[in-house]
Amino acid sequence: MTLNDYLPLLVMMVLALVFVGAAVLISRIFSPKRPTVEKSAPYESGILPETEPAQRFPVKFYMVAMLFVIFDVEIIFLFAWASRFNDLGWYGIGAVAIFTAFVLETLAYVWKRGALDWNVKHRARYMTAADREAA
Amino acid sequence: MLVNQFLIVAALLFAMGTYGLLVRRNTVMILLSVELMLNAVNINLVAFEAYLRTSEAIGQVFSLFVITIAAAEVGIGLAIVLMIFRNRQSANVDEYNLMKF
Amino acid sequence: MTFAQVLTPPSVGWIAIAPEIVLGVGAALILLFDVQYKPKRTHLGLATAAIVATAFAFAIVQYDRVQTLSQATADQAADFVATAFPFDAMIVLDANAVFGRFAMLLVTGLGLAAGWRLFERLGARAAEGLALMLLSATGFMFMASSTHLMMVFLGLEVGSIALYVLAGITRERTESDEAAIKYFLLGSVASAVFIYGVALTYAGSGSMNLLEIQGVLARNIFTRPAVLLIGIALMVVGMGFKVSAAPFHSWAPDVYQGAPGGIVGYMAAAAKIGGFAALIRILFTAFPDFISTWGPLVAGIAALSMLLGSTVALVQDDIRRMLGYSGVAHAGFILTGVVAGGAGTGEVWFYLGVYTVQLVGAFGVVAAVTGAATSGAGIDAFRGLSKRAPFLAATFTVLLLGMAGLPLTSGFVAKFGVFTEAWQAGYEWLVIVAVLASVIAFFFYLRVIVAMYMEEPVDEAVAPPGISVRASLALASLITIVIGIVPGPLLSLAGEASPL
Numbered sequence: 198m199t200l201n202d203y204l205p206l207l208v209m210m211v212l213a214l215v216f217v218g219a220a221v222l223i224s225r226i227f228s229p230k231r232p233t234v235e236k237s238a239p240y241e242s243g244i245l246p247e248t249e250p251a252q253r254f255p256v257k258f259y260m261v262a263m264l265f266v267i268f269d270v271e272i273i274f275l276f277a278w279a280s281r282f283n284d285l286g287w288y289g290i291g292a293v294a295i296f297t298a299f300v301l302e303t304l305a306y307v308w309k310r311g312a313l314d315w316n317v318k319h320r321a322r323y324m325t326a327a328d329r330e331a332a
Numbered sequence: 333m334l335v336n337q338f339l340i341v342a343a344l345l346f347a348m349g350t351y352g353l354l355v356r357r358n359t360v361m362i363l364l365s366v367e368l369m370l371n372a373v374n375i376n377l378v379a380f381e382a383y384l385r386t387s388e389a390i391g392q393v394f395s396l397f398v399i400t401i402a403a404a405e406v407g408i409g410l411a412i413v414l415m416i417f418r419n420r421q422s423a424n425v426d427e428y429n430l431m432k433f
Numbered sequence: 434m435t436f437a438q439v440l441t442p443p444s445v446g447w448i449a450i451a452p453e454i455v456l457g458v459g460a461a462l463i464l465l466f467d468v469q470y471k472p473k474r475t476h477l478g479l480a481t482a483a484i485v486a487t488a489f490a491f492a493i494v495q496y497d498r499v500q501t502l503s504q505a506t507a508d509q510a511a512d513f514v515a516t517a518f519p520f521d522a523m524i525v526l527d528a529n530a531v532f533g534r535f536a537m538l539l540v541t542g543l544g545l546a547a548g549w550r551l552f553e554r555l556g557a558r559a560a561e562g563l564a565l566m567l568l569s570a571t572g573f574m575f576m577a578s579s580t581h582l583m584m585v586f587l588g589l590e591v592g593s594i595a596l597y598v599l600a601g602i603t604r605e606r607t608e609s610d611e612a613a614i615k616y617f618l619l620g621s622v623a624s625a626v627f628i629y630g631v632a633l634t635y636a637g638s639g640s641m642n643l644l645e646i647q648g649v650l651a652r653n654i655f656t657r658p659a660v661l662l663i664g665i666a667l668m669v670v671g672m673g674f675k676v677s678a679a680p681f682h683s684w685a686p687d688v689y690q691g692a693p694g695g696i697v698g699y700m701a702a703a704a705k706i707g708g709f710a711a712l713i714r715i716l717f718t719a720f721p722d723f724i725s726t727w728g729p730l731v732a733g734i735a736a737l738s739m740l741l742g743s744t745v746a747l748v749q750d751d752i753r754r755m756l757g758y759s760g761v762a763h764a765g766f767i768l769t770g771v772v773a774g775g776a777g778t779g780e781v782w783f784y785l786g787v788y789t790v791q792l793v794g795a796f797g798v799v800a801a802v803t804g805a806a807t808s809g810a811g812i813d814a815f816r817g818l819s820k821r822a823p824f825l826a827a828t829f830t831v832l833l834l835g836m837a838g839l840p841l842t843s844g845f846v847a848k849f850g851v852f853t854e855a856w857q858a859g860y861e862w863l864v865i866v867a868v869l870a871s872v873i874a875f876f877f878y879l880r881v882i883v884a885m886y887m888e889e890p891v892d893e894a895v896a897p898p899g900i901s902v903r904a905s906l907a908l909a910s911l912i913t914i915v916i917g918i919v920p921g922p923l924l925s926l927a928g929e930a931s932p933l
Contacts, residue, residue: 259410259414263407264407267404273396274396274400277393277396285442286442288445289442302461302465305468306465306468310468359618366621369629372629373625380636384635384639390635397583401587401624404594405590405624408594411598412601412610412614413614415613416607416610416611416614
């Protein structure tokens with residue numbers, strides 16, 4: 198396959214660019230344009246927006262997503278250890294065991310506290326007497 | 333190896349982060365700006381590591397730690413933003429003005 | 434990249450990090466135990482106190498070990514290096530680190546006792562608050578004991594992230610969530626600035642180990658001085674944020690005012706100890722030969738902090754905000770000792786030790802008067818306090834006079850020490866500014882004392898504080914008076930605490 202074989206492709210790309218460019222340019226040249234302040238506002242009538250509109254905030258999966266991000270990123274330490282596995286020997290295994298124990302401890306804690314339960318109605322199941330007293 | 337281009341990219345990224353931090357009003361965007369700053373540091377660290385060729389690869393290891401800590405920070409930050417959103421239905425930093433000089 | 438080279442596992446020195454291990458594992462166990470067995474909050478508090486006490490015992494063992502190490506002979510040199518610089522010289526076991534642990538653990542214990550009411554209010558989240566407190570203490574202790582910029586950064590983040598959460602731990606109050614987000618945003622920017630400085634220092638010196646940096650710079654083989662100087666400046670700025678020195682102080686008054694009353698004393702004191710410990714370590718271990726370069730920068734920050742902190746504190750009507758600005762001024766006073774270089778380490782540690790105890794005690798009184806889970810503390814709540822709660826008024830007076838630096842209190846000895854060091858280092862103008870600032874500062878402390886003793890009560894009676902609050906406040910005042918009269922032992926202990 199030589200460079201010549203790419204020529205049709207190149208012609209095709211140039212044609213596409215010319216066509217698109219021409220379409221945009223022609224409509225811009227021939228279309229009437231009389232912009233006013235009112236017309237360029239997002240809403241033609243009513244109050245001018247001062248801030249961005251409030252966006253929806255799906256809270257339900259937030260906790261799980263956040264925990265996922267954190268646990269996910271913690272794993273890069275295992276990658277660093279794996280790349281030097283042979284040199285580090287038992288020292289590395291011991292260090293990673295301590296690290297993993299702490300990660301698992303955190304997982305056990307959030308599990309037991311009900312942070313992994315997606316169903317909000319189940320939350321009460323994890324509350325203690327002290328929680329209800331505080332709430 | 334030339335290291336300048338990496339330094340310039342990192343400095344620009346850090347400056348962009350600082351700019352975003354100062355002008356953005358949505359707290360989530362501010363968090364993203366802080367992430368930009370941390371990642372600018374990561375670029376610096378890895379570039380210096382490759383440039384200096386130190387034996388213990390400390391620049392790369394440090395950048396791993398920075399990545400993890402950035403994740404932890406953003407987790408805590410989003411949790412705080414969520415708490416604020418529940419309390420006052422807004423995530424705009426302009427409205428955090430209960431306490432003033 | 435030299436990946437072909439064989440890595441050898443570093444030496445392990447358990448005793449060098451024993452207090453940190455106790456606190457970290459203790460925090461994890463408290464969380465697990467709480468979630469499984471749901472113990473009473475009082476038991477959790479006692480367990481936390483026991484963990485802090487165990488860590489303190491290990492710190493005493495470390496002190497003993499450091500004494501032995503200081504008498505090591507030449508033929509014990511190899512053993513000395515392995516013991517004093519374990520984990521590939523990332524951690525150091527020296528008097529500086531041990532003194533930092535003493536101060537940090539004392540503050541943690543006092544803060545736990547003085548703020549106990551808050552943890553009772555937290556309900557089932559009491560264990561979370563206690564664990565976060567222990568974890569932040571772990572992080573800040575690592576800042577005092579690390580000789581590697583990566584460890585300094587990790588300690589800083591572990592400590593700070595726990596404090597961000599603690600600032601907003603009473604979730605439903607808007608002042609508190611505002612304090613948390615302000616602390617979080619400015620704190621994370623400070624961290625980013627700090628590691629940018631670390632990266633530039635690494636570029637300029639080729640190492641992140643503070644001892645190695647010092648060795649490289651002493652041999653004068655570095656080739657990028659501009660990069661290095663910017664790196665040092667950025668690290669100083671990052672730490673300036675943490676210790677709330679002006680002009681990086683803007684978070685401090687808001688956080689001190691908004692965060693829950695029971696924890697704010699600990700937060701303020703712990704961040705100061707950690708920040709100054711790392712600053713001492715970085716500046717005195719790695720850059721002692723650059724003192725003519727960083728000295729003026731630190732002196733400028735110190736002068737600005739003292740003047741701004743004491744003048745703005747004069748016009749505050751909220752006691753917590755006033756203490757926040759006075760904290761800015763005190764950061765300036767401590768930095769006055771830092772400009773003297775390695776010679777001033779003892780005085781800086783002495784000041785830090787006595788000031789943080791006063792700080793925890795003062796915020797303990799404020800929490801006892803205006804509530805441990807609320808924000809703000811208007812001066813009206815303190816009018817006529819001597820009639821409503823004589824014990825609280827008396828302890829508050831002692832602690833405020835200690836902060837003001839009146840003779841016969843520990844604050845006077847501390848101020849005298851850092852001023853002398855700065856004078857001898859040739860910063861006469863800074864000492865004059867500092868004396869001026871202390872005089873201004875005296876007025877706002879006096880204003881509170883006058884309000885407590887000479888004005889008529891506005892609010893009704895104060896709920897009597899619990900036994901733990903009473904004990905911690907009495908201890909803090911006692912320390913302030915006793916150290917003020919007999920400063921010798923603590924001065925000599927702090928004097929030993931220079932970095933290896």
